[in-house]
Amino acid sequence: MRADAVKNRAHLLAVARPAVAAHGIDVSMRDVARRANVGLATLLRHFPTREALLEALLHESFEALTARAKGLTTSRASAEALVTWVSECVAWTTEYRGVTELMAAAIDDTDSALHTSCVTLRAAGAGLLTRAQEAKAARPDIDGDDLFALIAMLAWAGDQPALASRANRLLDVVARSLLTERDAPTSRAT
């Protein structure tokens, strides 16, 4: 990559991050290009789709959440680790309004730039879930796909202004059903 292209790319990401934070992931691509004092076509050249731009912005977060799952595996009891991780995933998505929709679409779309990140994230959750199930701490009849869906649902609710105030209770409802009775911590147990 040419030196000016490297610089352009970095500049675009620096501009896109606050724009996405302010307007959600539906922010106008044209607007991002404008803020970067660059032609729209230049933005599209670096990031041919919205997903590609998002992937570049979110890659580190995805990796951090995956690493966090591994860390929780060794540091916490299985039920607590699972709920903590779910809660952190949900909390993270609220930084990027609308990203849940994109993730739900990407998980089944091999062509999406977000596909690999989403699959990796789901696998990390599945690991925590399996561990909890082996310890008889989580209900055995759900799998990593269900867990991913539940996280997405909670994240979606957190994105809706009318529902966001209920986020903690909704997490608690899901968590209680996820865990078997005897080990069920409430969402305030940390």
Add this chain to the structure above:
Amino acid sequence: MRADAVKNRAHLLAVARPAVAAHGIDVSMRDVARRANVGLATLLRHFPTREALLEALLHESFEALTARAKGLTTSRASAEALVTWVSECVAWTTEYRGVTELMAAAIDDTDSALHTSCVTLRAAGAGLLTRAQEAKAARPDIDGDDLFALIAMLAWAGDQPALASRANRLLDVVARSLLTERDAPTSRAT
């Protein structure tokens, strides 16, 4: 209303219904007008917003679901009635892809054409919930707003192609947490 206006309105609704069913609630208003062989401005004159059009299309369904809640109150055990109604609400929204987003926005927006319908629906659910709670069949620490949020979350998941196959299990997860242990029916109990 003038005779030609009445006819236009009915024709627009007849055309809009299959269009929404096919393309979801994000269907282009221009496209609906085109299919009706009418100017876009004419469509907007009858239904100044997308919400107004949707309200006209969905009004009967909202009323039916509200009536259904009342019917279940007298015909079923409180826990079963609650879960059945939740399940029927979720199933209904799948006919109108994307309507959940609109409902979540409308519930807190007094100006939305869908506001009243959503509030009424929420109240109907709250009634079923209260009855179940009084029978000690549902957990006491949630309210009608939480229930509305949970229904919306399940409906949203049903709208996502990648998550839809999990719909039954997700309903079961929510239902189990909603109900107290001893009375908890699985989602297949009917």
Add this chain to the structure above:
DNA sequence: ACCTGAACACCGTTCAAGT
């Protein structure tokens, strides 16, 4: 009263032309 075409300010896609 009701309808309509047209102007407007947007959007993302595409590509020929520049450096």
Add this chain to the structure above:
DNA sequence: ACCTGAACACCGTTCAAGT
């Protein structure tokens, strides 16, 4: 290699002009 303006086909909003 990389950038860019412009043309394109869309969108919903608004309104003056028609019947």
